[in-house]
Amino acid sequence: MMNNIKRTVMNIMLTTGAALMLLAIFAVMSGGETITVRTFFEIFGANIIIHLGLILTKKIESSYAILEFLLDVSLILAVLVSFGFGFDWFSSVPVWYLVIMVVVIYAFGVFINIVRIKKDADELNKLLEKHKQKNTGTSKN
Numbered sequence: 001m002m003n004n005i006k007r008t009v010m011n012i013m014l015t016t017g018a019a020l021m022l023l024a025i026f027a028v029m030s031g032g033e034t035i036t037v038r039t040f041f042e043i044f045g046a047n048i049i050i051h052l053g054l055i056l057t058k059k060i061e062s063s064y065a066i067l068e069f070l071l072d073v074s075l076i077l078a079v080l081v082s083f084g085f086g087f088d089w090f091s092s093v094p095v096w097y098l099v100i101m102v103v104v105i106y107a108f109g110v111f112i113n114i115v116r117i118k119k120d121a122d123e124l125n126k127l128l129e130k131h132k133q134k135n136t137g138t139s140k141n
Contacts, residue, residue, distance in 0.1 A: 008051055015105055016040075016047045022101045026093060039087075046083045050076050076102050 020043060023035060053075045062068050080098055084090050089098070 008055070011109070012044075012047045012051050015050070015109070016044050018105045018108065019043050019047065019101060022104065023093070026097055032092065039089075042083060042087045042089075046079055050079050053079065073102065073106060076106065 020035065020040065023039075023043070026032070027035060054072060057068070057071050057075055060068075060071065062071075077099065080102060081095070084093075084095070084098060
């Protein structure tokens with residue numbers, strides 16, 4: 001339980017940082033000058049809501065990965081569009097850039113999860129191999 005909370009907090013911080021970096025890149029490229037502290041907290045709040053929503057969407061089981069992907073991306077876009085209208089983000093950041101940010105950050109998160117799962121699987125395989133060697137009394141040279 002505590003590990004899940006720790007992972008969720010870490011993911012919120014990671015996605016908030018990624019969103020702020022992409023927003024800063026956009027600001028530099030479009031001639032913008034600053035990102036306000038208020039914007040940081042708005043993005044942070046949006047990420048909290050997004051990650052809590054993603055916890056809920058993970059409880060919905062589907063045999064179609066594309067359906068889960070669409071559900072997750074739809075949730076993220078709904079939160080960000082709502083925040084965008086609520087905090088007037090679209091006066092300085094176009095909707096298309098927000099959509100690109102969502103896809104880039106979501107894809108990065110999926111990549112990180114794949115790497116983490118592969119690492120966990122490799123560790124499990126090593127433990128199983130050690131257990132197998134211990135039970136058979138043989139060792140590899």
